Amino acid sequence: MNIGAHVRGGGNLVGSLRAGEEIGVTSIQVFVQSPRAWKPTQYAPEVTAAFREAQREHPSITHTFVHATYLINLATGDPELYAKSVAALTHNLAVGRAMGASGVVLHLGSHRGAGFDEVVEPVAAALRRALDEAGDAPLGVSCPILIENAAGAGGTVGRSLEEIERVIDAAGAPEGLGVCLDTQHLWASGVDYATPDGAEAVVEEVARRVGAARLACLHLNDSKVELGANRDRHANLGEGTIGAALESLVGHPAIRDLPLLLEVPGAGGGPRASDVAAARELVERGIARYDQPHTTRRGATATKKRATKEAP
Ligand SMILES: [Zn+2]
Ligand SMILES: [Zn+2]
DSSP states (O other), X not given: OEEEEEOOOTTSHHHHHHHHHHHTOSEEEEOSSOTTOOOOOOOOHHHHHHHHHHXXXXXXXXXXXXXXXXXXXXXXXXXXXHHHHHHHHHHHHHHHHHHTOSEEEEOOOBOTTSOHHHHHHHHHHHHHHHHHHSOOOOTTOOOOEEEEOOXXXXXXXXXXXXXXXXXXXXXXXXXXXXXXXXXXXXXXXXXXXXXXXXXXXXXXXXXXXXXXXXXXXEEEOEESSOTTOOOOOEEOTTSSSSGGGHHHHHHSTTTTTSEEEEOOOBTTTBOOHHHHHHHHHHHHHHHHHHXXXXXXXXXXXXXXXXOOOOOO
């Protein structure tokens, strides 16, 4: 089990490790610039090197993820916004690589009615450019762009694993592209994983469409909106419409050991120690659904053969 959370570092990168330790997580997610502004924060090489050193000295935090700026829209038809988006993604990825991060989580953006088919190629081209131009990661570090599934509002791109598969394939399926699944967005886009069979279907679809190895982490959130409501509204664990239905997904053998990153509101200031504790209990209950010998679970879905794309 690896429970993580989005944390704020209070102005410097190293502070985010301490913020994570304070609430008891083993992975963190951070912004490396203001999430709602274009202005990039420049980090001197000493600052990112100090972060890598600090991460080594905080072995309880195993993974750091960067969440890219929200303003990025790789699916826009506006050439100026597209160029700014590619530049911002490249910058976020360069910082993530320099920090030795485990990935940069990205919302692909919205085509605003133009249609998914129209934007697949430009989105893929933008991803390729950022991967090419972000500069090298330190030796031994792989910092992919992690495409996050969308809740499905408006013209958001990446609302299904099928759309994510098509984007990755259009980009040439490079090693530098991975996936981050948000449990709230999945639920809001109509994916019901309340039973072990439902969770198995999600895991099977990930393996078949993008390859299991591309799934690097999950965002672990409950939902303020109903299944299929297509809106991005996170709730604290146990306080939303998903509730115990999350257990089957997070307890699944293919999911339970991935970094599960909380992006819950807490009391308004983001994930608290109590939210982290609730996440641990949720995953424990989920694991029990699979591993207790006397569950009422039907069949032997765990041993069913999965069609698997070649690992990246
Ligand atoms: Zn998320
Ligand atoms: Zn969200």
